Amino acid sequence: MKCNECLNLIEQYIDGEAPERDAEQVSAHLITCGDCAQEFEMLTAEQEIYACYDRELEIPQSMWGAIAARTAVEYGAIEARSRSGARQWLAGLFALPRIGFAFSGAMAVLVVAVAVGVIYLRNHQEPNAPFIAGTNNVNPSPPPTKVPEQTNPPTEQTSKPLISQSPIQGKTLKVNQPARKKSVAGDQGGVLFTDAAYRDIEDRDTASHLEQAQNLLLSIRNIKSDDDEEIDVTYEKSESRRLLNENIVLRRDAEMAGKFPAKSVLGSLEPFLIDIANLPDKAPAPDVRQIKERVQKTEIVAELRGY
Amino acid sequence: MNSSADLVARACQGEQEAFRLIFERYSRPIISFIYDLVGDRELAEDLTQETFVRAHRGLKALREEAKLSTWLFGIAKNVARESLRSRTRQQQRVELDDRTVLDLSDRGPAPVDQLLDRELNGVIRRSLAALDDDKRVVFTLKIFHQCSYEEIAEITGFSIPKLKTDLHRARIEMRRRIGPYVRV
Numbered sequence: 270m271k272c273n274e275c276l277n278l279i280e281q282y283i284d285g286e287a288p289e290r291d292a293e294q295v296s297a298h299l300i301t302c303g304d305c306a307q308e309f310e311m312l313t314a315e316q317e318i319y320a321c322y323d324r325e326l327e328i329p330q331s332m333w334g335a336i337a338a339r340t341a342v343e344y345g346a347i348e349a350r351s352r353s354g355a356r357q358w359l360a361g362l363f364a365l366p367r368i369g370f371a372f373s374g375a376m377a378v379l380v381v382a383v384a385v386g387v388i389y390l391r392n393h394q395e396p397n398a399p400f401i402a403g404t405n406n407v408n409p410s411p412p413p414t415k416v417p418e419q420t421n422p423p424t425e426q427t428s429k430p431l432i433s434q435s436p437i438q439g440k441t442l443k444v445n446q447p448a449r450k451k452s453v454a455g456d457q458g459g460v461l462f463t464d465a466a467y468r469d470i471e472d473r474d475t476a477s478h479l480e481q482a483q484n485l486l487l488s489i490r491n492i493k494s495d496d497d498e499e500i501d502v503t504y505e506k507s508e509s510r511r512l513l514n515e516n517i518v519l520r521r522d523a524e525m526a527g528k529f530p531a532k533s534v535l536g537s538l539e540p541f542l543i544d545i546a547n548l549p550d551k552a553p554a555p556d557v558r559q560i561k562e563r564v565q566k567t568e569i570v571a572e573l574r575g576y
Numbered sequence: 577m578n579s580s581a582d583l584v585a586r587a588c589q590g591e592q593e594a595f596r597l598i599f600e601r602y603s604r605p606i607i608s609f610i611y612d613l614v615g616d617r618e619l620a621e622d623l624t625q626e627t628f629v630r631a632h633r634g635l636k637a638l639r640e641e642a643k644l645s646t647w648l649f650g651i652a653k654n655v656a657r658e659s660l661r662s663r664t665r666q667q668q669r670v671e672l673d674d675r676t677v678l679d680l681s682d683r684g685p686a687p688v689d690q691l692l693d694r695e696l697n698g699v700i701r702r703s704l705a706a707l708d709d710d711k712r713v714v715f716t717l718k719i720f721h722q723c724s725y726e727e728i729a730e731i732t733g734f735s736i737p738k739l740k741t742d743l744h745r746a747r748i749e750m751r752r753r754i755g756p757y758v759r760v
Contacts, residue, residue, distance in 0.1 A: 504657070
């Protein structure tokens with residue numbers, strides 16, 4: 270073996286990475302060659318110095334506590350999500366379209382809207398259609414004051430109720446309204462309370478998702494792509510794939526729940542995630558540069574931050 | 577009973593104690609590795625914490641054949657790299673212009689016996705800081721953590737020829753700086 274061959278292999282030899290045959294030849298050469306043996310000794314001495322390198326690092330006792338707390342929070346959120354997933358699956362068994370809390374919430378809003386609409390219509394239709402008001406007299410509490418009115422001449426009967434029944438009608442409405450309001454509010458309260466809790470989890474998930482996406486985009490934006498060399502984006506790519514899956518689910522949920530600002534921001538984010546996820550592990554610099562420029566031009570990071 | 581695979585399986589099922597054992601087993605090499613990359617103690621602690629949180633999040637994605645330590649080093653490298661990227665160039669320039677580092681090669685042979693360990697540790701730390709990111713990662717994994725070339729390739733995503741070249745160049749640069757302290 271020649272010296273240059275030996276010197277080419279000597280680091281692998283020290284690292285224990287040289288193939289067996291090469292290692293034997295290097296070993297034999299070192300016995301006979303003083304210069305190469307000196308290089309070997311130098312490398313060995315350096316290794317010894319590095320072996321003595323003491324960073325004087327201690328693992329703070331609080332570190333595990335912090336990690337445990339953080340992982341417990343995340344585990345809880347995942348559990349909650351899987352529980353709601355199970356609920357949705359059960360709802361699916363009954364072949365109804367998505368009977369989740371969001372759906373219940375929407376239904377509650379619908380019920381309130383219908384109730385308000387009915388009240389509004391009743392208030393506004395009564396003066397114009399007294400016979401409809403008359404049908405309302407079959408209400409559980411017909412006003413006793415109407416009895417004397419019935420003795421009035423029939424010609425007046427058509428006009429009088431217009432004047433006299435209105436306040437009475439108004440009164441019955443006033444009596445009935447709180448009861449109705451109460452029942453609606455009761456239903457609504459139950460639904461909205463759990464719905465709010467669910468939404469809170471959803472909102473937290475969205476916020477956390479957007480924060481991670483923001484970090485990813487910042488990471489992409491900070492990549493040095495001035496040279497035309499390939500850039501290792503393995504991490505960004507895998508992170509982007511993960512976030513993309515989340516993004517699709519969150520965007521759909523936001524759409525279903527009528528959260529249009531969230532849906533909009535998630536929708537703006539998605540093309541970036543798709544582009545990053547589709548980069549090769551060693552991405553060509555121009556491709557990365559293009560994404561960086563789009564990130565800067567569209568100010569998506571600011572949009573995410575603003576949300 | 578407490579093999580890495582066993583601990584991972586138990587941690588995946590939500591057993592906090594199993595994950596704590598993983599933390600105890602690997603926290604020291606991970607914090608050392610991160611510290612070598614970022615050169616800041618407090619930051620290294622924060623990034624170690626982040627590494628384990630991310631590891632917990634991704635445990636289920638750990639391929640069976642993947643080695644836990646290699647996987648953790650990979651996460652740590654990414655976490656450290658993200659942090660390094662967010663540093664300003666100015667800070668990096670200050671680090672590279674550190675007079676102590678530049679002056680080392682001009683010193684005459686120092687009497688090793690009189691050197692305090694702390695000083696030598698400081699020299700190694702500053703010399704590591706002066707390496708570029710790729711060389712520092714490869715050098716640290718090989719020299720301080722005795723990872724094989726294959727493991728380094730898996731952690732960094734570099735090809736074996738690239739990491740061999742980086743390692744060789746890193747050794748030369750490190751030698752230039754710690755040379756005065758080496759006694760042959």
